[in-house]
Amino acid sequence: ARLISDCIAALNRHEGALAALAMTDTVRRGQDGMAGETIPRDGLWRAQTPQAFRFNAILAAHRQAAGADYTDEVTVAAAAGMEVALVEGDEDNFKITNAADIDRAERMLMQGGEMRTGMGYDVHRFGPGDHVWLCGVQIPHEAGLVGHSDADAGLHALTDAILGALGAGDIGQHFPPSDPQWKGAASDMFLAHAAGLASKAGATISNVDVTLILESPKISPHTEKMRARISDILGIAKERVSIKATTTEKLGFTGRREGVAAQAIATLRFR
Ligand code: MG
Numbered sequence: 381a382r383l384i385s386d387c388i389a390a391l392n393r394h395e396g397a398l399a400a401l402a403m404t405d406t407v408r409r410g411q412d413g414m415a416g417e418t419i420p421r422d423g424l425w426r427a428q429t430p431q432a433f434r435f436n437a438i439l440a441a442h443r444q445a446a447g448a449d450y451t452d453e454v455t456v457a458a459a460a461g462m463e464v465a466l467v468e469g470d471e472d473n474f475k476i477t478n479a480a481d482i483d484r485a486e487r488m489l490m491q492g493g494e495m496r497t498g499m500g501y502d503v504h505r506f507g508p509g510d511h512v513w514l515c516g517v518q519i520p521h522e523a524g525l526v527g528h529s530d531a532d533a534g535l536h537a538l539t540d541a542i543l544g545a546l547g548a549g550d551i552g553q554h555f556p557p558s559d560p561q562w563k564g565a566a567s568d569m570f571l572a573h574a575a576g577l578a579s580k581a582g583a584t585i586s587n588v589d590v591t592l593i594l595e596s597p598k599i600s601p602h603t604e605k606m607r608a609r610i611s612d613i614l615g616i617a618k619e620r621v622s623i624k625a626t627t628t629e630k631l632g633f634t635g636r637r638e639g640v641a642a643q644a645i646a647t648l649r650f651r
Contacts, residue, residue, distance in 0.1 A: 383467070383470055384430055387399060387431075387467050390432065391434065394463055394464065395433065396433045399427075400466050401425065401426045403424035431454050431457075437457075441456050472488065494649070495586065496545045496647070496650060497645060498540070498541045498542060499541050500542075502533040502536040502537040502642050503633075504639055505525070506639055508523065512531070513566075514532060514592060515532065516535055516609035517609055519597050525639070528557040529570070534644070535570060536567060537590060538646065539574045540644070542575065543577070545578075551570055554573060571613045581650070582650060583650045584648065585616050585647075586647040588610065588614070589622040590643070591625065592625040592626075592642050593634050593640065595635060603625070
């Protein structure tokens with residue numbers, strides 16, 4: 381924000397502004413793999429972004445430069461005779477070019493912030509039907525799951541886990557079962573809503589872990605598809621999504637195949 385504000389402020393006095401850092405390393409021109417001549421670093425700057433201009437001026441410069449091979453907009457502006465001021469850049473405002481740059485960016489983003497976790501639990505009863513929805517995936521089955529929406533206990537538990545980490549109540553408060561508009565609703569909408577609230581709160585979802593508790597249908601053939609679906613809805617890498625399933629050794633309501641239960645935990649990082 382500081383960089384962008386400084387660049388905009390510089391436009392009060394100049395036709396363009398360039399965030400840049402004074403060169404502190406010794407610069408050499410290599411020659412056939414050998415350290416050739418030293419280039420005096422006095423007055424050398426490393427150009428960064430942002431590069432700020434008034435829109436009409438930079439548009440005209442681009443039109444004038446059409447076809448030329450320039451590496452940044454300051455070069456385009458300079459070619460059009462515009463004068464561009466230097467604005468103090470920031471080492472943390474680095475360019476992502478190589479894989480190592482992404483590692484550096486990730487390390488930076490991991491620093492600081494506060495982790496918060498939430499948990500969710502949901503149950504749905506089996507009823508007539510020929511398929512169930514679990515963790516966003518449709519699975520053929522000798523029964524269906526009964527619920528106001530698509531009865532996806534996995535996504536409901538996960539939605540509650542994210543709402544829990546946000547301190548934002550539960551799924552029933554956001555999507556009241558009394559409201560006819562959620563009848564038969566696909567539960568990915570509920571999860572996407574929770575993910576949207578997380579992003580609005582400035583939180584990123586670090587990882588989620590769902591355990592489905594049921595005797596059947598068998599979940600293992602579907603876990604990869606479930607992970608992909610949830611990673612899609614949440615906009616996070618599949619490696620950050622875990623799906624597990626367990627039976628209860630024929631004990632209790634899940635053991636008697638009366639219904640399915642799901643537990644979920646979500647970890648969010650706040651900045
Ligand atoms: Mg539910």
